Amino acid sequence: MIKDYETLIIGAGVIGNSIAYHLSERSREKILVLDKKFPLSGTSGSTQAWVWVHNKNPSWYAEFSMYSAELYPYLSKKIGDVEYKRTGGLSPFFNEADREKAEKLAEAYREIGIKIKVLTRAEVLEKEPHLNPAVAGATFSKIDGNVNPFRLVDMFMRAAKKQGVEYSYYTSVTGVEKKNDYYIVKSTKGIYRCKNLLLAGGTWSREIGKMLGINIPINQLRGQILVTEPLKPFLNYTISGMRQANNGEVLIGYSMEQAGFNRATTLDVIQETANLAQHYVPAIRKAKIVRAFSGIRAMPEDGFPILGKIPGYDNLYLAATHSGVTLAPLIGTLMTELLVEGETSIPIDRYSISRFS
Amino acid sequence: MDKATIICRCEEITYEEIEEVIGHGAASFDDIKRLTRCGMGACQSKVCSHLVLQVIHEITGKPLQEILLPRMRMPITPIKIETLATNSTEFSTVKSVLDELELEDGKVK
Incomplete structure (x- = not known):
């Protein structure tokens, strides 16, 4: 028996879950999330989970990360306590020669509104007294912090389920094909038909892409x-x-x-x-x-998120990225806008997969 | 088993908490661990692993031999950082974040 869904998301990591949750806020249509194992068994459950902005490079990528970090306090209000703490981030350096590099970073980021301070040795030790007194300095930004990744994914999932999202775990996708206006997704647990197909397979993105003949360079x-x-x-x-x-x-x-x-x-x-x-x-x-x-x-392959529609395929979407914990709130929001409205409030053209072709 | 029975003593996780996440689809020790912290404490699941497997078996009916065991990780028993550390001052795979910052014509890209 084939089950029908409006949107099917492959991958229940932090990215797939954020998209499922944000989409379920905006859409009452049926959503299914598949995971080959169990959420948190892969990348999302084996991370330090920094929400990190301040030395993302180049500055437009730092700006993108900043927008996501800014969404965390509101997100925690909505889905529950995910132990998000905006502690401020400190990157120590032990060689005085690095100060110049740090100053350049601070200068470049001032232009996009991210305040980075380059601290002297005394300032570092005042902030973090247990650091090695041999430290030369540090870059410091207030926007950085961390989150509990287990609670984050769990809360996304619980909130999404409350809003009607269905999940199927231990369900490996074995084949995907386009048939008329639909995608047919074959799995170890059954066959699904959906209008929108969203690939959020993380480390396995390349393998999922192959099923559709698409090169996803992850x-x-x-x-x-x-x-x-x-x-x-x-x-x-x-x-x-x-x-x-x-x-x-x-x-x-x-x-x-x-x-x-x-x-x-x-x-x-x-x-x-x-x-x-x-x-x-x-x-x-x-x-x-x-x-x-x-x-x-x-x-x-180039270190930056791959987001958006896949050119040449109707209703096929991709979200594959490094720094998923930092970017999840923003990617969930933007991919939802793309699915519901067809466009995003912050341009994501730069992140299209078409840059690799 | 009483719902209030503590299964994981290090993290004080009860039968009820484990039952709840099994209801959400958790099927192995590690699935339960990541959602509840059961087995993540000082003993690293040495005390609770058999008990948790039994709970999974009772609730899901899955035969014990088919339930995945917890993944044991180094260093198995707690060990001091100074014992692990070496005299090397070189870092190869471990980096400082600033090392990754690439300058282009002396400027941040």
Whole structure:
């Protein structure tokens, strides 16, 4: 039996869920979200979940990230407490030579309305007393923060379900074809027919694209993170590389490796991350690590989000990006506008997949 | 089992909380873990894993041997950062955010 939906979303990560939720606010038509596993089992559940703006590069991408960060307080009011904290973000540097680079960053971002301060050593240590006294300075922005990614996806899902969105988990898509005005989506749990098809497959986007003969240039980039035992609150800001969660655990890591879909943690990166931790905050050397985990980033070939309609296909949409946690509120809002009104309030032409052809 | 029974002692997660997320489709230990924090505490699921598998089995009727076990992660038992750390001062895969900033003609793009 074929089940009919107005809109079918492939992928129940933070992006697919944000779109499902925002769309269900605007549309009463039937929406189905498919996930090959269970939400949070992939990228969205294995992240430090910074909501990060201040050294996104170039400045137009920082601006895009800023609009999304600005949506978080309102979103938390609507879907419930997602432990969003606008702590301010601090990127320390240990080499005085980096100050010039930092000043240039601050100058470029002033023009687009993102205030970045370049701090002196004394200012850094006043803000974050436990940082290594050998620090030379830091860039600092008030707009940065972090969120609990588990609560974020869970709340999106609960709110979407209340608004009538249906979900099917452990449902792998096995084939997609266009038939007249509809898409037929075959899966391990059944066959679905929909008018709008939205691809939000994250790291698996390339594989989903192949089913339609479309090249979606998304690669995988692994990151490994260490989690400490709960410690008394001692970090005031989201530091690039380190943040303290509400329960006192510190998440540490900023690593990048090309390892395909291999989700292993490796001793060399764990050790390097431990080195980073005690280099940033010497006192943390006495804290215990309870767990190391790794996550696979969805990384577009040029690093920027791929958003919008897929040219040449009616009612086929794509949202595939790195920094999904930062961008989810904005992407959910804009993709909904695109589906409901046919255009977006903030231009997204720059992010079209057509830039790769 | 009483609904108020604590299944995960580290994070104080009750039977009722686990039952609720199973109702939302969670089918494995790790599905439940990410939604409730069950098994995310100090013991890293060493105490609660069998109990949770039993709860999944009871509620869903799925045979025990088909329910996925929690994924164990390094370092298995808590270990100090200074024990893990090395003398190396070089960073290869781990980066500072500012390292990624590329200048074009001496300017931010």
